[in-house]
Amino acid sequence: xxxxxxxxxxxxxxxxxxxxxxxxxxxxxxxxxxxxxxxxxxxxxxxxxxxxxxxxxxxxxxxxxxxxxxxxxxxxxxxxxxxxxxxxxxxxxxxxxxxxxxxxxxxxxxxxxxxxxxxxxxxxxxxxxxxxxxxxxxxxxxxxxxxxxxxxxxxxxxxxxxxxxxxxxxxxxxxxxxxxxxxxxxxxxxxxxxxxxxxxxxxxxxxxxxxxxxxxxxxxxxxxxxxxxxxxxxxxxxxxxxxxxxxxxxxxxxxxxxxxxxxxxxxxxxxxxxxxxxxxxxxxxxxxxxxxxxxxxxxxxxxxxxxxxxxxxxxxxxxxxxxxxxxxxxxxxxxxxxxxxxxxxxxxxxxx
Amino acid sequence: xxxxxxxxxxxxxxxxxxxxxxxxxxxxxxxxxxxxxxxxxxxxxxxxxxxxxxxxxxxxxxxxxxxxxxxxxxxxxxxxxxxxxxxxxxxxxxxxxxxxxxxxxxxxxxxxxxxxxxxxxxxxxxxxxxxxxxxxxxxxxxxxxxxxxxxxxxxxxxxxxxxxxxxxxxxxxxxxxxxxxxxxxxxxxxxxxxxxxxxxxxxxxxxxxxxxxxxxxxxxxxxxxxxxxxxxxxxxxxxxxxxxxxxxxxxxxxxxxxxxxxxxxxxxxxxxxxxxxxxxxxxxxxxxxxxxxxxxxxxxxxxxxxxx
Numbered sequence: 001x002x003x004x005x006x007x008x009x010x011x012x013x014x015x016x017x018x019x020x021x022x023x024x025x026x027x028x029x030x031x032x033x034x035x036x037x038x039x040x041x042x043x044x045x046x047x048x049x050x051x052x053x054x055x056x057x058x059x060x061x062x063x064x065x066x067x068x069x070x071x072x073x074x075x076x077x078x079x080x081x082x083x084x085x086x087x088x089x090x091x092x093x094x095x096x097x098x099x100x101x102x103x104x105x106x107x108x109x110x111x112x113x114x115x116x117x118x119x120x121x122x123x124x125x126x127x128x129x130x131x132x133x134x135x136x137x138x139x140x141x142x143x144x145x146x147x148x149x150x151x152x153x154x155x156x157x158x159x160x161x162x163x164x165x166x167x168x169x170x171x172x173x174x175x176x177x178x179x180x181x182x183x184x185x186x187x188x189x190x191x192x193x194x195x196x197x198x199x200x201x202x203x204x205x206x207x208x209x210x211x212x213x214x215x216x217x218x219x220x221x222x223x224x225x226x227x228x229x230x231x232x233x234x235x236x237x238x239x240x241x242x243x244x245x246x247x248x249x250x251x252x253x254x255x256x257x258x259x260x261x262x263x264x265x266x267x268x269x270x271x272x273x274x275x276x277x278x279x280x281x282x283x284x285x286x287x288x289x290x291x292x293x294x295x296x297x298x299x300x301x302x303x304x305x306x307x308x309x310x311x312x313x314x315x316x317x318x319x320x321x322x323x324x325x326x327x328x329x330x331x332x333x334x335x336x337x338x339x340x341x342x343x344x345x346x347x348x349x350x351x352x
Numbered sequence: 353x354x355x356x357x358x359x360x361x362x363x364x365x366x367x368x369x370x371x372x373x374x375x376x377x378x379x380x381x382x383x384x385x386x387x388x389x390x391x392x393x394x395x396x397x398x399x400x401x402x403x404x405x406x407x408x409x410x411x412x413x414x415x416x417x418x419x420x421x422x423x424x425x426x427x428x429x430x431x432x433x434x435x436x437x438x439x440x441x442x443x444x445x446x447x448x449x450x451x452x453x454x455x456x457x458x459x460x461x462x463x464x465x466x467x468x469x470x471x472x473x474x475x476x477x478x479x480x481x482x483x484x485x486x487x488x489x490x491x492x493x494x495x496x497x498x499x500x501x502x503x504x505x506x507x508x509x510x511x512x513x514x515x516x517x518x519x520x521x522x523x524x525x526x527x528x529x530x531x532x533x534x535x536x537x538x539x540x541x542x543x544x545x546x547x548x549x550x551x552x553x554x555x556x557x558x559x560x561x562x563x564x565x566x567x568x569x570x571x572x573x574x575x576x577x578x579x580x581x582x583x584x585x586x587x588x589x590x591x592x593x594x595x596x597x598x599x600x601x602x603x604x605x606x607x608x609x610x611x612x613x614x615x616x617x618x619x620x621x622x623x624x625x626x627x628x629x630x631x632x633x634x635x636x637x638x639x640x641x642x643x644x645x646x647x648x649x650x651x652x653x654x655x656x657x658x659x660x
Binding site: 025029030077079124128132133134137138139141142143145146148149150152153156157282285286289320321322323324325326327328329330331333334335 | 394440444446447448449450451453454455456457458459460461462464465466469575579585588592624626627629630633634636641644645
């Protein structure tokens, strides 16, 4: 446990520095940072709406962070969770619209399909990196845009959503028989519990299973992995597939949770803007970095970012204040003294 | 046969090629020195914002020449942000990919916040009171697409970039530190200084690309949380698909510009637009998949350099 705490120190330093710089920026802009953070936290934690949205955000952020962490353990960078989740979300929308199934089987089938689609999509980048020497950083970024385009196309062309103005359409809502059950009291879907279970499962998988060990060994370098009889190429693809599967689950969860539906491109509840580039997929990277790439840590880190995100409504700001903060925190995470502790991605990382 | 749609496609395609090509040239110069800035999108957003604000604030005093102030402000902002990035990368040895992601997210957030704070506008653009740079009117059916003087810049820049990299001493140094910084250092080239210079030059072009959009094309700043307004990632794609060679990068930019510009040509955009919009990214992934072993990126791209 002390080891885990020790590895959390650099990310906490970066987090603190990031928040300090964000506070200075607020002060320059004429806002009182203490007031902002106070209203932000009380708004998120004391109102019923705030509490339920903290849990909703927390579930998504955790899954998006895991989608970055698991491939990261094999030394492969999944910057494409956004795209994988969008395709997962659109898969759910297609199934709900076109495939008639009995009530309980319906959501299960849709979720599994979303997971498969997310996994297949990320596999493309995994295979290109492992076998064609093309960096997953580039291909996942590029495929985010391709995924968003495909999702937009399908929503407009196949599902027949109406364009309000580019790039956003009408809101598709699903009937209660196709949504994920609600957690009592908090009025939020049980996705956040699923996310916590997936985080625990990932930690167990990486630490205790042979496959998890092989993935971690690959991250420490191809040579040493090969000497242990592990095929690093296969492991990279497998790690990427698992990451994409988790992202697909996140996409399904966002779309199928109560009150959620599907926007064109965004595929998310309002506030979760940005299917093309921004949004939760990138927030997930911030969450993963603050968690020092630790699956269990990502739950706690996700809670923090979820409070920031859901509290913004209470300070009369939009979510972009949090984007600015996330950006600053990520910049601090990139500092070598900190990133060495945070990102234990092995091997020589290359571009292209 | 009515040729208007084709003419429009060419005009809009070339208009969209301007920011893509300019930014791609900027990223090319930056990458040639071994600095990898995937925060190019964020740099464009910030410089676009700076340009729009400068244009708007000087509009009353300067009239239509405020557009040029805007362009200069955008270039200055591009130099500033890119230089800051290069400073972090060369002096503090930050992880370039993570820092790039950070800049992208920060840029979208901060411009939105500033817009709301100082212009009390939530999600709507700042409109400039000034006329666009210059307009070619009377094409047909009353449609008057603008042709920006920056179109000339777009076609001249690759030549200049090529000559600069191939024929000048500084260009040679930039390529040397991008390929093999250790050897360059041994030959007496200051690696850090060369990289800082290259990113500053590149930053001015990134800034010009971002400024073009807000000062000329849209004539306003549009907050861009979805990454569809500022084509930073398309420019990044054009550099890769163009194989780090100025003429090919220009060719890719023009092609990608047409893919984006199509959105503005069709009266009812419809679903098919999204299929062309993804073409730049599909092509780049395909190029990487098919020819990644033949691509020749600068050998030290994204690799931090520390003096022994």
